[in-house]
Amino acid sequence: MVGPSRALLLVIAIACCLSSSAMNVTYDGRAIIIDGQRRVLISGSIHYARSTAEMWPDLIQKAKEGGVDAIDTYIFWNAHEPSRGEYNFEGNLNFIKFIKIVQDAGLYVVLRIGPYVCAEWNYGGFPVWLHQIPGIELRTNNDIFKAEMQTFTTLIVSMIKKEKLLAPEGGPVIITQIENEYGNFIKKYGDSGKKYIQWCADMAKSLNVNVPWIMCQQADAPSPMINTCNGFYCHKFKPNRPSIPKMWTENWTGWFKGWGESQPHRPVEDVAYAVANFFASGGTFQNYYMYHGGTNFGRTSGGPYLTTSYDYDAPLDEYGNIRQPKWGHLKQLHSAIKMMEKILTYGEVNTTQLGNALAVTKFSINETSSGCFLTNANQSNDANATYNGNTYLVPSRSISILPDCEKEVYNTAKVTTQTSLMVNKPVKSTKLSWKWHSEIMEDTLNGKGSFSNESLLEQIMTTGDASDYLWYMTSVTLNKSSTSWRKKMNLRVKTKGHILHAYVNNRLIGSGYATKGSYKFDFEQEAELRDGHNFITLLSATDGLANYGAFFDLQKAGIDGGPVELIGNGKEKIDLTKNKWSYKIGLNGEMSKIYLPSASHGLNWNSDRLPINKSMTWYKTTFEVPDGNDSLVLDLQGMGKGHAWVNGQSIGRYWPSFLAADSGCEPCDYRQKYDSDKCRTECGMPSQRWYHVPKSFTTKGPNTLILFEEVGGDPSQVSLQTVTIGTVCANVVEGSILELSCQGSRSFSKIQFASFGNPEGSCGSFKKGSCEAPDALAVVKKACIGRSNCSINVTANAFGPSECSDLSRRLAVQAIC
Template sequence: MWSCAGRRRRRLLAGLFLLLLAAVVMRRFNLTSIIPMRFWGRVLGLQAKDSQFLLEEKPFRILGGSVHYFRVPREYWRDRLLKMKACGLNTLTTYVPWNLHEAVRGTFDFSGNLDLQAFLRTAEEVGLWVILRPGPYICSEWDLGGLPSWLLQDPEMQLRTTYKGFTEAVDSYFDHLMPEVVHLQYKNGGPIIAMQVENEYGSYAQDQNYMAYIKQALLNRKVVELLVTSDNKDGLSAGFVHGALATINFQKLEPKLLSSLSEIQKDMPVMVMEYWTGWFDSWGGPHNIFDADEMVERVEAVIRSGASINLYMFHGGTNFGFMNGALHFDEYKSTITSYDYDAVLTESGDYTAKYFKLRNLFSRILETPLPPLPVVLHKASYGAILMQQYISLWELLPSLIEPVKSEYPINMENLPVNNGNGQAFGYTLYETLILGGGTLYFHDYIRDRAQVFVNTQYIGHLDYNIQELSIPNRQGYRQLQILVENCGRVNYGLNLNNQRKGLIGDVFFNKTSLRNFKIYSLEMKPSFMESLRGASPWSAIPDSAVGPAFFRGSLQVQYMPQDTFLKLEGWEKGVVFVNGQNLGRYWNIGPQETLYLPGTWLQQGFNEIIVFEEHLGGRIIHSTDLAFLGRVQYVV
C-alpha cells in the first residue's frame, strides 16, 4: 500500500501535470484571451523600480533591437531573429502598421506577412522578449506614419488628437488589434514584457488629452504589462504621460542627455528606446553611413552608464510597394525603397562590421557564450534579363479601368473607388480638354509629382518646385493628361493632416479653372496586375521605348531560388513587380541603384517581371548578387 506521503506526492505531481497540460492547451488554442490566467512565477512582470528594471523581482537589463515584420518576408523572420539572439540581444521591438492591418476601413488583416501573432511567437521560440509599439502612429519612415489614408477623407480630420473622427477609428482598430496580442503578454505566458503608448508624441503635442486617452485605450483592452513612451530630448516633457515610463531616442550621446530623463521621473531606470544605428535615405540625396566604431563606442557608453538600450534598427529591411514615407520641412523629400538604414544587418540580412563589433561587446558584458552564428543566405547573380514585351498606358485605358467623371479634380483619397475607401497609393491620371495654347498653372496643388501630356505627347513634369508649364499652341480641342504620383506621405512632423494626394485643388489654363475630368485610379493592386497580364495588345518593345508604359520579361531560375538584386541601368523612374510582388520604386537620381528581390518570392523556372516606367524605358534589367545603395555620406 502507498504511504500517506507517497499519495500526497502523487497528487501533487498529478496536479502539476494538469496545470502544465492546461497551459499548453490554452496557448495552443489562444484561450488565454478568454480565461485570464497567471502562469507559475509570472506575477509581477517587468517593473521600473528604484532606478532599475526588475523582471520578477530580479534585476534585468534590456538589450534590444528593432526588426519590423512588415519590412521582411515572413520566410525570413526566424533567420533575422536568430541573428539578433546570436548577437547577444534579449529583446525584440517592433511597430505595428495600422495602414496595412486595416487598409480598408472595417476590414482587418492579420494573415500572411501581417501575421503578428506568428512573428511574436517566433521571437518567443528564439528566446527573445518583446516590447510592442502598436501606435496608432509609428513614424518609422512609413507612409503617413502608419495611419491609414482613408482617415483623410474627412475634411476636418485632426490626426493624433482626441478629435472624435480620429478616436472612433482608433478605438475600432484597437478593438481588433488588442485581442491579437494581449494573450501574448508576459503575465499570460507570452513574450511581451512592455507596450508603448503612441510614439514620439512630444514632437507633435497638439492635444494635451491625447496621450492619456491612448494610455487608457490600452488599459481598457486588457494591457497589463509595463507601459512606456519614447521621445527625442526636445519632446520628452511634452510626450510624457503619468503611468508610463518615459524613454529617450537619439544617435549622438550628448552630455547630460541620459540624465534629462530624471527631470520628469525620479528614481526610474534609464532606457534608450531608439539608439539610431544608422540613418534612412531620401531620393536625390546620399546614402547615409554611420561609422561602426563610433556607433559601438556610444552603445558601450550607454550600457556602462547602467542604462538599457534598443538598437533602431537592428535590421531595417525594405519599404516594399508604395509604403515609403517622406519628410517635408523646407522641402519635400521622399524616402527611398531600401530601408537598409546602414543597420546592424543589411537589407538582405547579411552580417556587417557593426554586427561583429556589437557581438564582441555583448559577449564581454554578458560574460557568457553566445549562440552560434546562423549561416548567411547565398545571393545569386542571374545575369541580364531581357524585357520582351511592351504596352503603353494609353493603350490600356479605358479598357482596363473605369474612369471617375467629375466636374472638378478629386484628390486621391476621396475618389469613389475601393468600396468607398478612396485610393491609397500609386498614380492617378486626370484627363480633360483644352483649346489652343498657353500656360498651365497648378498653384501648389500637385501632390507630389506629375507628368503632363497633350494628346499623349509628353510636355514636361511638375512638382513642389515647378508649378507651371507652357503648352504649345495648336488648332482645335486637345486632350490634356496629368499623371500624378503619390511619392509617399509625410511620416513625421506637424504636416500630417495635409497629406492628401493627387490634385488637391483647381488646375488653371490661361487663368481659367479647368473642368470636366475623367479620373483614372492607378493603384496597381494585385487585381490590376492580374488583369494586366491578360491585356492586349502586348507588342515587341519599340526602338524608342517611351513611357508611361508597362514592360514585361522573364527571369529563368534553374535551381533553388536565391536572393538577388535588380539593377535598372538605363531606365529612368518607375516600379518593378516580380510574380505580382511590388518590389518598390526605382529612380535614376539615386542614391539607390538596386532593388532587393527576396529569393522566397522567386520560383524554380519561369518568373514574370513587369516594370512600369514613367518616362524612358530600357530593354535589359541586370540581376546581381550585390546591393548598390549609392554614393556615401557619413552621418556625424
Template structure:
C-alpha cells in the first residue's frame, strides 16, 4: 500500500508564463492556413486537438481494400491516416511517373477525406519503411557524384524536384487543409538524426536545407521531421519509438507540440526471425503516459501493415507487413488490440477540455507511482494515475483509494472515477483460422518449365572482374548470373569451391548441375559458400545464381552498398579477376511467363514425380466463394516468387526457419480484386526443391 505524499510538482506546457509571453511575442503561433500549432497541440480551424493516427500505406493494399480499412480505423476512434509517399514506386525510371492502381495516392487521400478523417503525408522522399532501397529509385545511383541524403547538389536537385511534384499534385487536387482538404501535416526526410553524424560537415547543412526547401513549398500546413532533435524552426521534431512517454526528449522549442509519429504496434519481421508480439496493454500504457506528459498526437505504426507485393520488401523482410497491427495483413480486426485502443481513445477524448486547456500538476503517490492531474476550471478535471512498478499497489488520491495493476495507468475523466485502466482488457480476444478451399495435389493440374542454366558462352555482358549486382541489375530482378570457364587438369575429380558473397542467396551449378547452395542472414552483410564439387577433366562451365531478397533500406551512404559475388576460389586458386559472363534476371522473367501472354512463349511440360531447383510451376484455379480473404499456403515450398494473373504477390522463403524451427511465413495474400471468378493463372518460381502438390488455397476467418 502506498499513501499519498504531499510533495507537489507543477508542470505545464506554459510552465513559465513570463517565458511564454516572450516566446509568443518573438515567434507567435505558427500559421499554416487552417492548421496552426503552439506548445500544446496542433490547432485545426482554431481548436486545439488531441489526435490519434494510424499508418496505412496505400501500395501495401489495393484500392478496393482502402474504403474498408479506413472505415475500420474510424470505428477504432482514429482521427488521422498517416502514409509515406513511395518515390521508387512512382518514378521507377527517371522522368516516367506512375500513379495508377495501388499507386493512386490522390485517390487514397480522397477516400480518407470522404470518410471525414485527416491525413499526415510523409513525403520523405527517403522513407526507409522496410521498403526496398528505402523508397529511393535505383536510377539515382547512376547520377555522377551523387551522395544520398547529404549536402550534395546532385541529390538535392532530385529530392527537391520529386518533393515539389508531390506537393503540387496535392495542391492541384485541393488536398491540403489550407485548401479545405484533409492533409494537416507533411513530413520531410525520415529519422535522419540516426545517421546525421555519419555525414560529418555535410549533415547539418542538409537538415537545414531540407527544412527550408519544404517550408518554401508553401503547403499551408506544418512540416515535421521525426527523430530529428535539431529540426530547424518552424519544422516540428517528433518521436519514433515504443516508449515516447519516457524516451522522447521533447520538442526543441516551447512553441512546438509533442507529437509521436511512430508508435510501433509490433515490429518488422524478417525471414528466419521470430515475430515480436507487443501486447495491447503495453501499447495502451505508453500512449496514456505520453498524453499524460502533454503529448497531443499519437500515430500507430502500423495500424494496418498489409502486403509487400512484388519485390517491394527490403532486405530479408517477409511479405506480410506488420501482421500483428490492430488491423491484420488482410484488414481483419485483431482483438483485443483494436478494441482496447478504441476504448483508450474514447476515454482520452472525453478528457479533451482539461487536457488541452488545463493546468497540469504532477503529484508523487509513491516510489513508482504518480498522478498527472489536469484542471481547467473547478469542474473540468482529468487525472492519470500511473504505477510504473512490477507489483499491484493501492494508492490514495484525493482521499479515495485506488488499486493499480503493475505497469498500468488508470484514467479518471472527472478526477474521481476510473473509466479505463491500460492493463485491464475487457475486449474478448479473437483468433484467425485458415480453411482450405482448393488443394493442388494432382500432378495433372500442374505444368512445369525448367529455367535454363546459362554458361559463359550464352552471355553477352562480359568483364574481367566481379560486377556489383545492385548497380548491374538495377533492381530489375532479384537474380543475376555469374558465369566462367574453368579448366580442370587434376586427376582428382573432387575440388574445393569457396565463394564470398554479399548477396543474400547463392546457388552454384557445375556444367548445368546444382553443386551447392548457401545464404546469409539479416544480421550478416556477407556469407561464404564452401563446397567440394565434382569437376570433369578439361573444360568446366561454372555458373552462380546470386539472389537478393530485397535491397537495403537504411543507414548512411546507401548508394555505396553492393551485393553479389566478391571473390571466388577453385582448388585454392583465386579466379576473381578473370573473364566472367553475366546475365541479369531469369529467362522466365524476361519472357514474363507468369502472365497469360508470356506463358505461351515457352514450352511447358507435364509435372513429373520429382522436383528440381529453378523450376517454374503453372496451374489455374477458380476463386473461392464469399468475401473472406484468400491466401496461398506455400508451407511445402522452399524459396521463390509467386504471381496470380500476372500480379506479383510477393517473395516466399519457407525453408528459412526461425530459431524454433518454424517458417517465418507460410500464407501469402491474394487480394480478391485481382481474382476472376474462374480460370485464375497461378505461376510459381521455385528456386529450391519445394513440393507444389501440397499447396492449398485457403480462406481466412476470425472467430
C-alpha cells in the first residue's frame, strides 16, 4: 500500500513528467519559437488520406531520415463528413492515429484544418451536401456556411485536444491553419470576402489551441494570424507585419497531372536553389508540398480531369519509394542548413555583391560565429568566386553553403547523390483469367428512372456527387408524315461536362468528352429513328469536381438546361429540352456494389468469349500477390476509361486511353526558372498507365480485381507488376563519399560502368573520358557486388594513379540491383 506522502510524490512526479513533454510554441519576427528557442524548421507534406495506415510509419520514417522536422497535412472535410452529421475517422482517415505515429517518430505536425484545402482534391475538400443547403454561399460572409465550417473545425480541434496532441499539452502539433489561399481571389468576393477572412481569424482564435495559426497566401491576414507564402519560389516574400516570421508553407516539389497531360518533373537542383535562397533571404520555416504525394483513391481526385496518381515528383514517390537524387540531395541540404540554425535565427545579416551576378550573404553573431551563402545568379556561366582569400567554383544558378564562411559543405547544383531508375516488372506467376458481365441497362435504355422533372437538371446538385453518373431519359413520338421526318436524324446535345454517352432506341450512337480547361461541349451524332415511339437516353459522367478558383463551387456539370434537339429534314429542329425527363443516379452495378467480392449479386459472370472494346462492361479476375516488399501496381494499358477495385477497395479511376500531346517534352535545364510546363516527359503516352495497389488492400490468398470499363478496352493486356530499383547511377567529384543503395533486400548484381577521371555523359549513357584510373571498375565491384549498400571514398588513394592529375576528377558509376 502506498502512503499519502508517497502517493503525493508519485502524482507530482507524473505531473512533472507530463509537463516536461509539453512545449511552449510562440513566434517573433525571426522564427517559430519552441520552448524559448528560435528554430529553423523543415517540413514535408504527407496526406494521410492519400496513402494507407499501413504505409504511414514507413513514409514518416523516411521523411525523418531525409532531414524533415515536421509533417504537414490537410484535414479533408468531405472524406470525414460524407453526409451531414455522419462522420468517418476509420482506416486511412484516422488522422489521430497518423498524428500519433508522427509523434512517435519524434517529429512535429503542421495541421492545416482549412477546412477548404484545394489540394487537387474533389470539390476542394468541401462536402457536396453543403452545396445543396438552401441559401448557402461558400467561402464568404454567409451565416449558414460559417455555422457549418465552425462546427466541423471545432470538432477537429476538440478531437486533437481530447487526445492531447497540441504542443502545450505534450503533443506534436505546433502550427494550425485556417482557410487556404483565399487571398488569391479575395477581391472577387468584395467586402463580404474581407468580413469572412476576419471571421475566420476570430473563430480560429476562439478555439484556444495555444499554438500559432497561419493563413497561406493571405496578404491581409488579420492578427494574430501569420500570413505565409506558397509557390515555386518564396525568397522575395515579405510577411505583412514585422512581428511575424517569414514562412513558406508550400514549396512545390513538382506538379500535379491531368488526364491528357505529360509527366511533370522539377529538377532537384532548382528545388534546392529555391530552398537555399529562401533561408538566405531570412526565411526560417519551409514546407515541401509534397514530400509524399500518394494516390487519389476512390473518387477523391479533383480538377476536373486530374489523374488518380498524385505522385507530384516528390522526394518519396507515389508508392513510398525514395526518389533519388531528389531525396538524398535535399537531405544533404537540410543537414547544411541545420548547421547554421542558431546563426540564421539570431544572427545579423549582410549581403555583399561580388560582381558578375555573384553575391555572398553572411549571417553573424558578434563576429564570433558566422555562416555564408555564396550565390551565383547567372543562368549561363559557372564562376570562380573569391571570398575571404578562398576561391570557390560556383556553378551557374546555384548557391554554395559555407556554415563557417570558410568551407563549402554543399552546393545546390553539385549533386553527389545516386540516381535511381525504377523499373516495372510483370509478376510472372500471375496470369489473369477474366470473367465479365454487362452493366444492366434495360431500365435506363427504356426510360425507366427513379424520379422525373420537366427540365434538364444540373448534375452536381442533383446527384450530390453520390456517383460520377447521371442518366437523363426521355422519349419522342415521330410521324413519317411530318415535314421534319427523316429516318436518320442528328441528335444534338449541349452539355456542361464532363463526359456524355448517347443512346437512341437501346443503341449507343456515340460518346464525347470535354478537353481540359473547358468542360462545356456540344455533342452531335447521327441516329436512326423510327416511325412512332423513340427512347432517348443520355448518360452524363463527371470526372472529379473543381477544387480551385473564385466561386469554384458554382461550376456546373451535366446537361444543365440543354438544349437537346433532333435535327430533321431541312435542318428543322425538334426541341426535346422541355420534355418530361426521367432520371437515375449511378449505375446498377455500382448501386448493387458488384465490386465487393463477398456480396451476393445474383449475377452469373460469363467466362467465355471475353469481349474486347465493349463499353459499359464489368470485368472480374483473381490474382496472387508475390512475395517481397516491392510496390505493387496494375498495368491498365489497353483499357479505355473506368474504375478499379481490389478486394472491394477502390484504387481509383483509370483512363489510359487519354494520351498526352506529342509535343511539349523539351530538354530540361535546371538553370532556367521553373514553371509547371517545363521538364515534361512521356509526351504521346497515356497520362497514367500504372495504378497503385497498396499491399494492405491484398491478402495472401486469391485477391479479386474488378474493373468497370465505361468506353471499351482489352482486359487481356492488363497485368500485375512490381516496382523496384533497376539501375543506380552516380557521378561525384573527388573528395566526396559515394553511397549507393538498392533500397531494400536486393543487392548489386552487376557494375555496368565505373570510371575515375573525367568520364562523360549521364545515367544510361556514361562513357570514358580522355583519362582515368585503370582500377576503377575493380574497386567499385569489390565494394558493392553482393551488397545492398556500399560506400566508397572518392580519392586518388582509393582508385590509384591516373593521367588526370591537373583536372578535377570525378567518379561515374552505373550499377544493376
